Structure formats: structure tokens, C-alpha cells
Amino acid sequence: xxxxxxxxxxxxxxxxxxxxxxxxxxxxxxxxxxxxxxxxxxxxxxxxxxxxxxxxxxxxxxxxxxxxxxxxxxxxxxxxxxxxxxxxxxxxxxxxxxxxxxxxxxxxxxxxxxxxxxxxxxxxxxxxxxxxxxxxxxxxxxxxxxxxxxxxxxxxxxxxxxxxxxxxxxxxxxxxxxxxxxxxxxxxxxxxxxxxxxxxxxxxxxxxxxxxxxxxxxxxxxxxxxxxxxxxxxxxxxxxxxxxxxxxxxxxxxxxxxxxxxxxxxxxxxxxxxxxxxxxxxxxxxxxxxxxxxxxxxxxxxxxxxxxxxxxxxxxxxxxxxxxxxxxxxxxxxxxxxxxxxxxxxxxxxxxxxxxxxxxxxxxxxxxxxxxxxxxxxxxxxxxxxxxxxxxxxxxxxxxxxxxxxxxxxxxxxxxxxxxxxxxxxxx
Amino acid sequence: xxxxxxxxxxxxxxxxxxxxxxxxxxxxxxxxxxxxxxxxxxxxxxxxxxxxxxxxxxxxxxxxxxxxxxxxxxxxxxxxxxxxxxxxxxxxxxxxx
Numbered sequence: 168x169x170x171x172x173x174x175x176x177x178x179x180x181x182x183x184x185x186x187x188x189x190x191x192x193x194x195x196x197x198x199x200x201x202x203x204x205x206x207x208x209x210x211x212x213x214x215x216x217x218x219x220x221x222x223x224x225x226x227x228x229x230x231x232x233x234x235x236x237x238x239x240x241x242x243x244x245x246x247x248x249x250x251x252x253x254x255x256x257x258x259x260x261x262x263x264x265x266x267x268x269x270x271x272x273x274x275x276x277x278x279x280x281x282x283x284x285x286x287x288x289x290x291x292x293x294x295x296x297x298x299x300x301x302x303x304x305x306x307x308x309x310x311x312x313x314x315x316x317x318x319x320x321x322x323x324x325x326x327x328x329x330x331x332x333x334x335x336x337x338x339x340x341x342x343x344x345x346x347x348x349x350x351x352x353x354x355x356x357x358x359x360x361x362x363x364x365x366x367x368x369x370x371x372x373x374x375x376x377x378x379x380x381x382x383x384x385x386x387x388x389x390x391x392x393x394x395x396x397x398x399x400x401x402x403x404x405x406x407x408x409x410x411x412x413x414x415x416x417x418x419x420x421x422x423x424x425x426x427x428x429x430x431x432x433x434x435x436x437x438x439x440x441x442x443x444x445x446x447x448x449x450x451x452x453x454x455x456x457x458x459x460x461x462x463x464x465x466x467x468x469x470x471x472x473x474x475x476x477x478x479x480x481x482x483x484x485x486x487x488x489x490x491x492x493x494x495x496x497x498x499x500x501x502x503x504x505x506x507x508x509x510x511x512x513x514x515x516x517x518x519x520x521x522x523x524x525x526x527x528x529x530x531x532x533x534x535x536x537x538x539x540x541x542x543x544x545x546x547x548x549x550x551x552x553x554x555x556x557x558x559x560x561x562x563x564x565x566x567x568x569x570x571x572x573x574x575x576x577x578x579x580x581x582x583x584x585x586x587x588x589x590x591x592x593x594x595x
Numbered sequence: 596x597x598x599x600x601x602x603x604x605x606x607x608x609x610x611x612x613x614x615x616x617x618x619x620x621x622x623x624x625x626x627x628x629x630x631x632x633x634x635x636x637x638x639x640x641x642x643x644x645x646x647x648x649x650x651x652x653x654x655x656x657x658x659x660x661x662x663x664x665x666x667x668x669x670x671x672x673x674x675x676x677x678x679x680x681x682x683x684x685x686x687x688x689x690x691x692x
Contacts, residue, residue: 250652250655253651253654253655253658254655255622255625257620259610263606267602274600274602277599277600280600311605312602315605315609315612329662329663330656330659333659334659334662336609336613336616337609339612340608340611340613341609343612344609357667357670360670361617361663361667362617363617528660
């Protein structure tokens with residue numbers, strides 16, 4: 168099968184979950200014998216779309232990559248319009264202005280896609296046309312502008328979660344125009360189908376595969392960083408948009424509760440006169456927490472403006488090997504992001520036999536957790552403290568969840584993912 | 596020979612394909628201007644805009660969540676209605692007699 172992918176950025180140097188997933192999928196399809204051409208831009212960053220890669224055609228382990236220059240965007244105008252449209256959606260002119268301001272708009276890419284021609288009676292007017300064109304993410308101008316050009320063979324990979332842009336008229340047009348839809352999870356499928364009312368558009372939950380990871384070494388992680396004796400691990404961009412500030416507040420409450428509980432227990436032991444005196448002595452400081460309390464480690468690149476308290480351990484950017492080492496040293500992996508179309512971190516944690524504690528508001532995380540049996544959920548600071556204390560106190564339960572999670576993660580192979588991709592590509 | 600695609604035309608095609616939304620979208624209007632005249636009125640109006648601007652991201656998140664819930668419930672109602680229709684058609688007209 169001759170397949171084209173359209174994506175806003177592509178490359179090993181690109182930081183972004185959607186783009187990494189697109190690249191991994193393209194390479195997996197090529198390894199399985201399919202032909203994949205990627206239509207993308209010269210950009211590495213997603214705001215200014217500044218040129219980073221040269222224009223032209225390159226090869227990425229068998230994937231043909233065609234890069235095109237983009238028009239300068241207007242990120243400030245785009246942000247202003249999203250702010251306005253988030254509360255007052257539906258103005259077609261403003262939505263169109265937002266799409267063009269955000270970009271990336273590549274007129275050369277549109278011409279190249281247009282030259283692929285329209286299929287007539289099942290056959291293309293051009294011999295080198297693609298059997299299917301998969302547009303990755305509904306959110307950017309690459310997919311928005313490509314969709315009308317390739318609509319007769321378009322697969323949309325929305326990578327959607329609850330966010331204002333999903334309700335834009337423009338987005339509904341992109342979704343309704345697609346011939347088939349490829350989802351990461353059943354929860355994403357329900358969200359997209361219900362929001363755009365596309366019950367008759369065929370779709371497949373294609374998911375992803377997990378790449379092999381290096382063996383983790385907990386001792387090596389402890390030599391590399393001054394880690395707490397026991398800790399909960401967050402993996403990913405350290406950013407308020409990922410729920411990290413709420414996580415820090417919830418973890419502070421958990422530590423304070425543990426300190427109060429220890430003080431109360433001590434007071435009960437010492438007699439009624441001192442009962443409760445330790446309640447106000449609780450501090451959200453890992454050093455004052457009673458033994459057995461889990462510390463918090465944030466592993467990932469820190470977003471500007473984050474105010475991380477000193478009792479939280481941070482590692483900054485980590486390599487794959489360091490990631491595996493931290494997973495080996497951690498007791499629990501926390502998933503605070505309210506917005507996910509797929510939690511690869513949860514899968515990584517389960518593959519390392521670590522239980523997860525996920526934010527229940529993220530439907531996808533809740534669904535993955537329910538299907539895997541690999542962890543617990545929390546709905547706010549109180550349940551975070553309660554569930555984390557439960558996991559910290561029950562090694563047998565942690566182990567059982569880790570094993571369940573591992574069995575679930577083992578089903579996420581690239582071979583199975585490629586089979587599902589072939590199924591969805593055959594729908595157009 | 597294919598002419599260069601016009602982005603405005605492509606966006607117009609998307610608008611046509613979008614059709615009507617399944618539910619009328621929820622909106623939160625811009626803050627109303629102050630009824631007062633002069634400097635005080637301007638200050639009040641500006642304050643309202645600043646507060647609105649500050650809370651817009653949180654409001655937009657809540658609105659997105661609410662919209663997802665509305666659409667999910669609407670879809671569920673339609674699924675149930677379709678199920679009822681199906682079951683009613685299976686019941687013979689004189690079943691209650």
C-alpha cells in the first residue's frame with residue numbers, strides 16, 4: 168500500500184507526543200513492507216514554525232520525507248483568537264483567521280498534495296497517487312488545508328481531547344470530511360464521534376506500539392540524583408498545562424496529612440495532654456515527613472514560569488536510559504494531566520511493572536487504567552492523598568497492579584498496531 | 596495542470612462540510628461595559644475585561660468539559676431512542692391486548 172502522512176512537524180529532533188507517534192507509526196509501517204511518504208514542514212518548533220530542516224526530500228529509515236517551507240504565522244493573534252473563540256465559538260471568519268494565524272501554512276505543500284489529483288471511479292488520474300492520505304491531528308493548518316484536497320481518500324488521526332478547538336466549526340468540517348478516522352483509544356473515539364456527530368464514518372482504534380526500552384537500574388538513578396528513599400514519579404513536560412502545579416499542591420497535602428497523622432499517633436502514645444498538638448506542625452517538606460511517606464520526583468523539561476518548591480526533586484530533561492532507571496527506582500507513577508488522547512507514560516510505567524495513580528477527569532487515563540487494572544484513580548487532592556497512601560502502604564497491591572499493567576502493556580506491539588492501520592487504510 | 600490551491604477556498608469548503616452543530620454551542624459573552632460615565636466607568640469596564648482575561652483559560656477548560664458532557668449525553672439519548680424504536684417495532688401491535 169502506498170500511503171502519505173501529513174503532519175505539522177517530523178523528525179528525531181522534534182519534541183511532541185503527536186509528532187513522535189506519527190514518526191513511530193510511519194517507520195513501523197515501512198518495516199512491515201508498506202510505502203510511506205511524509206508531507207511535512209521545515210519546522211521544529213510549533214509556535215513560530217522557524218525553518219530548522221532543509222526543504223526537499225530525505226529518507227528516514229525507509230520513510231520518504233518531503234519538507235516544505237511555511238508562511239510566517241502570527242502566534243499572538245492566534246492565542247488571542249483561541250481565547251475569544253474558546254468562550255464564544257462559531258464565527259467562521261474568526262476561526263479561519265485563527266487557522267491561518269496559527270499555521271503552519273505551506274502553499275508548496277498544498278500544491279504538491281493537489282497534484283496528486285482526485286481519484287475517479289476508484290482510479291487516480293496520476294499513477295503516483297497515494298492509496299490513502301492520513302492527516303495527523305485536527306488542530307493545525309497542515310491537516311485543515313490538506314483535508315479538502317485529499318478528501319476522497321483521507322484518514323484523519325484526530326488525537327483529540329476535551330479542548331475548546333474541538334468544538335470549532337472548522338474542526339467539525341475536518342472531521343466530517345474524512346473518509347475514515349483513526350483513534351488512539353475508545354474514549355477518544357467516543358469524544359470525537361459524539362462531538363462532531365459522525366456516527367456513520369468508519370473508524371478504527373489503531374493505538375500505538377511500544378518500542379523496546381533499556382533495562383532500568385534503580386541504583387544508577389540514585390547515584391545520578393539525590394532521590395527520596397521512596398517516591399512517586401512524574402514523567403513528561405513539567406508544565407501547568409499538564410496538571411503539574413495541581414499535582415504539587417495535591418502531593419503537599421498528602422505529605423502534610425502524613426505528618427499530621429504521625430504527630431497524632433505520637434500524641435496518642437504520649438497521653439491525652441499532648442493530643443493533637445502536632446497537627447499544626449505539619450510542613451510540606453519531604454525532610455520532615457515520617458518514614459515511608461513518598462516523595463515527589465518530576466522528570467522532564469521544565470516549562471518557563473513554573474515555580475517548583477524545594478521539597479520536590481527535579482531532574483530536567485532525561486534520556487531513555489535515565490527514564491528506565493527512574494522507573495526502576497520509583498514506587499508509583501503519577502498521571503496528573505487532565506487532557507490526553509493516549510497516555511504512553513502509563514504504558515511505559517506498566518511495562519516497568521509500576522502501578523499508576525491517574526487523574527480521573529482524563530477520560531482516556533481512566534479508561535486505560537480500568538482496562539489494564541494497572542493502577543488507581545484520583546479526583547482531587549483528598550483522593551490523591553488517600554490513594555497514594557494506600558499504594559505506599561501495600562506492596563502486594565502495588566506488585567499485583569504492576570503485573571496487571573505489564574500484561575496489558577505487552578499487548579501494545581507495533582505488529583498489532585500495523586494490522587489495525589492496514590484495516591483503517593483499507594476503509595478509504 | 597493543477598492550479599495552486601487557495602487556502603481561503605479550502606477553509607470555505609471545510610465550513611460547508613461542517614454543517615450544523617449537533618447542539619447549539621454554549622457561549623460566555625464579553626463583559627458588559629459599565630453604565631457609569633467618565634473615568635470611573637472606564638475603570639470599571641477595564642477591570643471587568645482584565646478579570647475576564649485572567650479567568651478565560653480556566654473558563655474555557657470548564658466549558659470544553661461541559662460541552663463534552665452535553666454531547667456525550669445527547670449521543671446517549673439518541674442511542675436509547677434508537678433502541679426504543681427498535682424494540683417497539685419488534686412488539687406486535689396487539690401485544691397489550
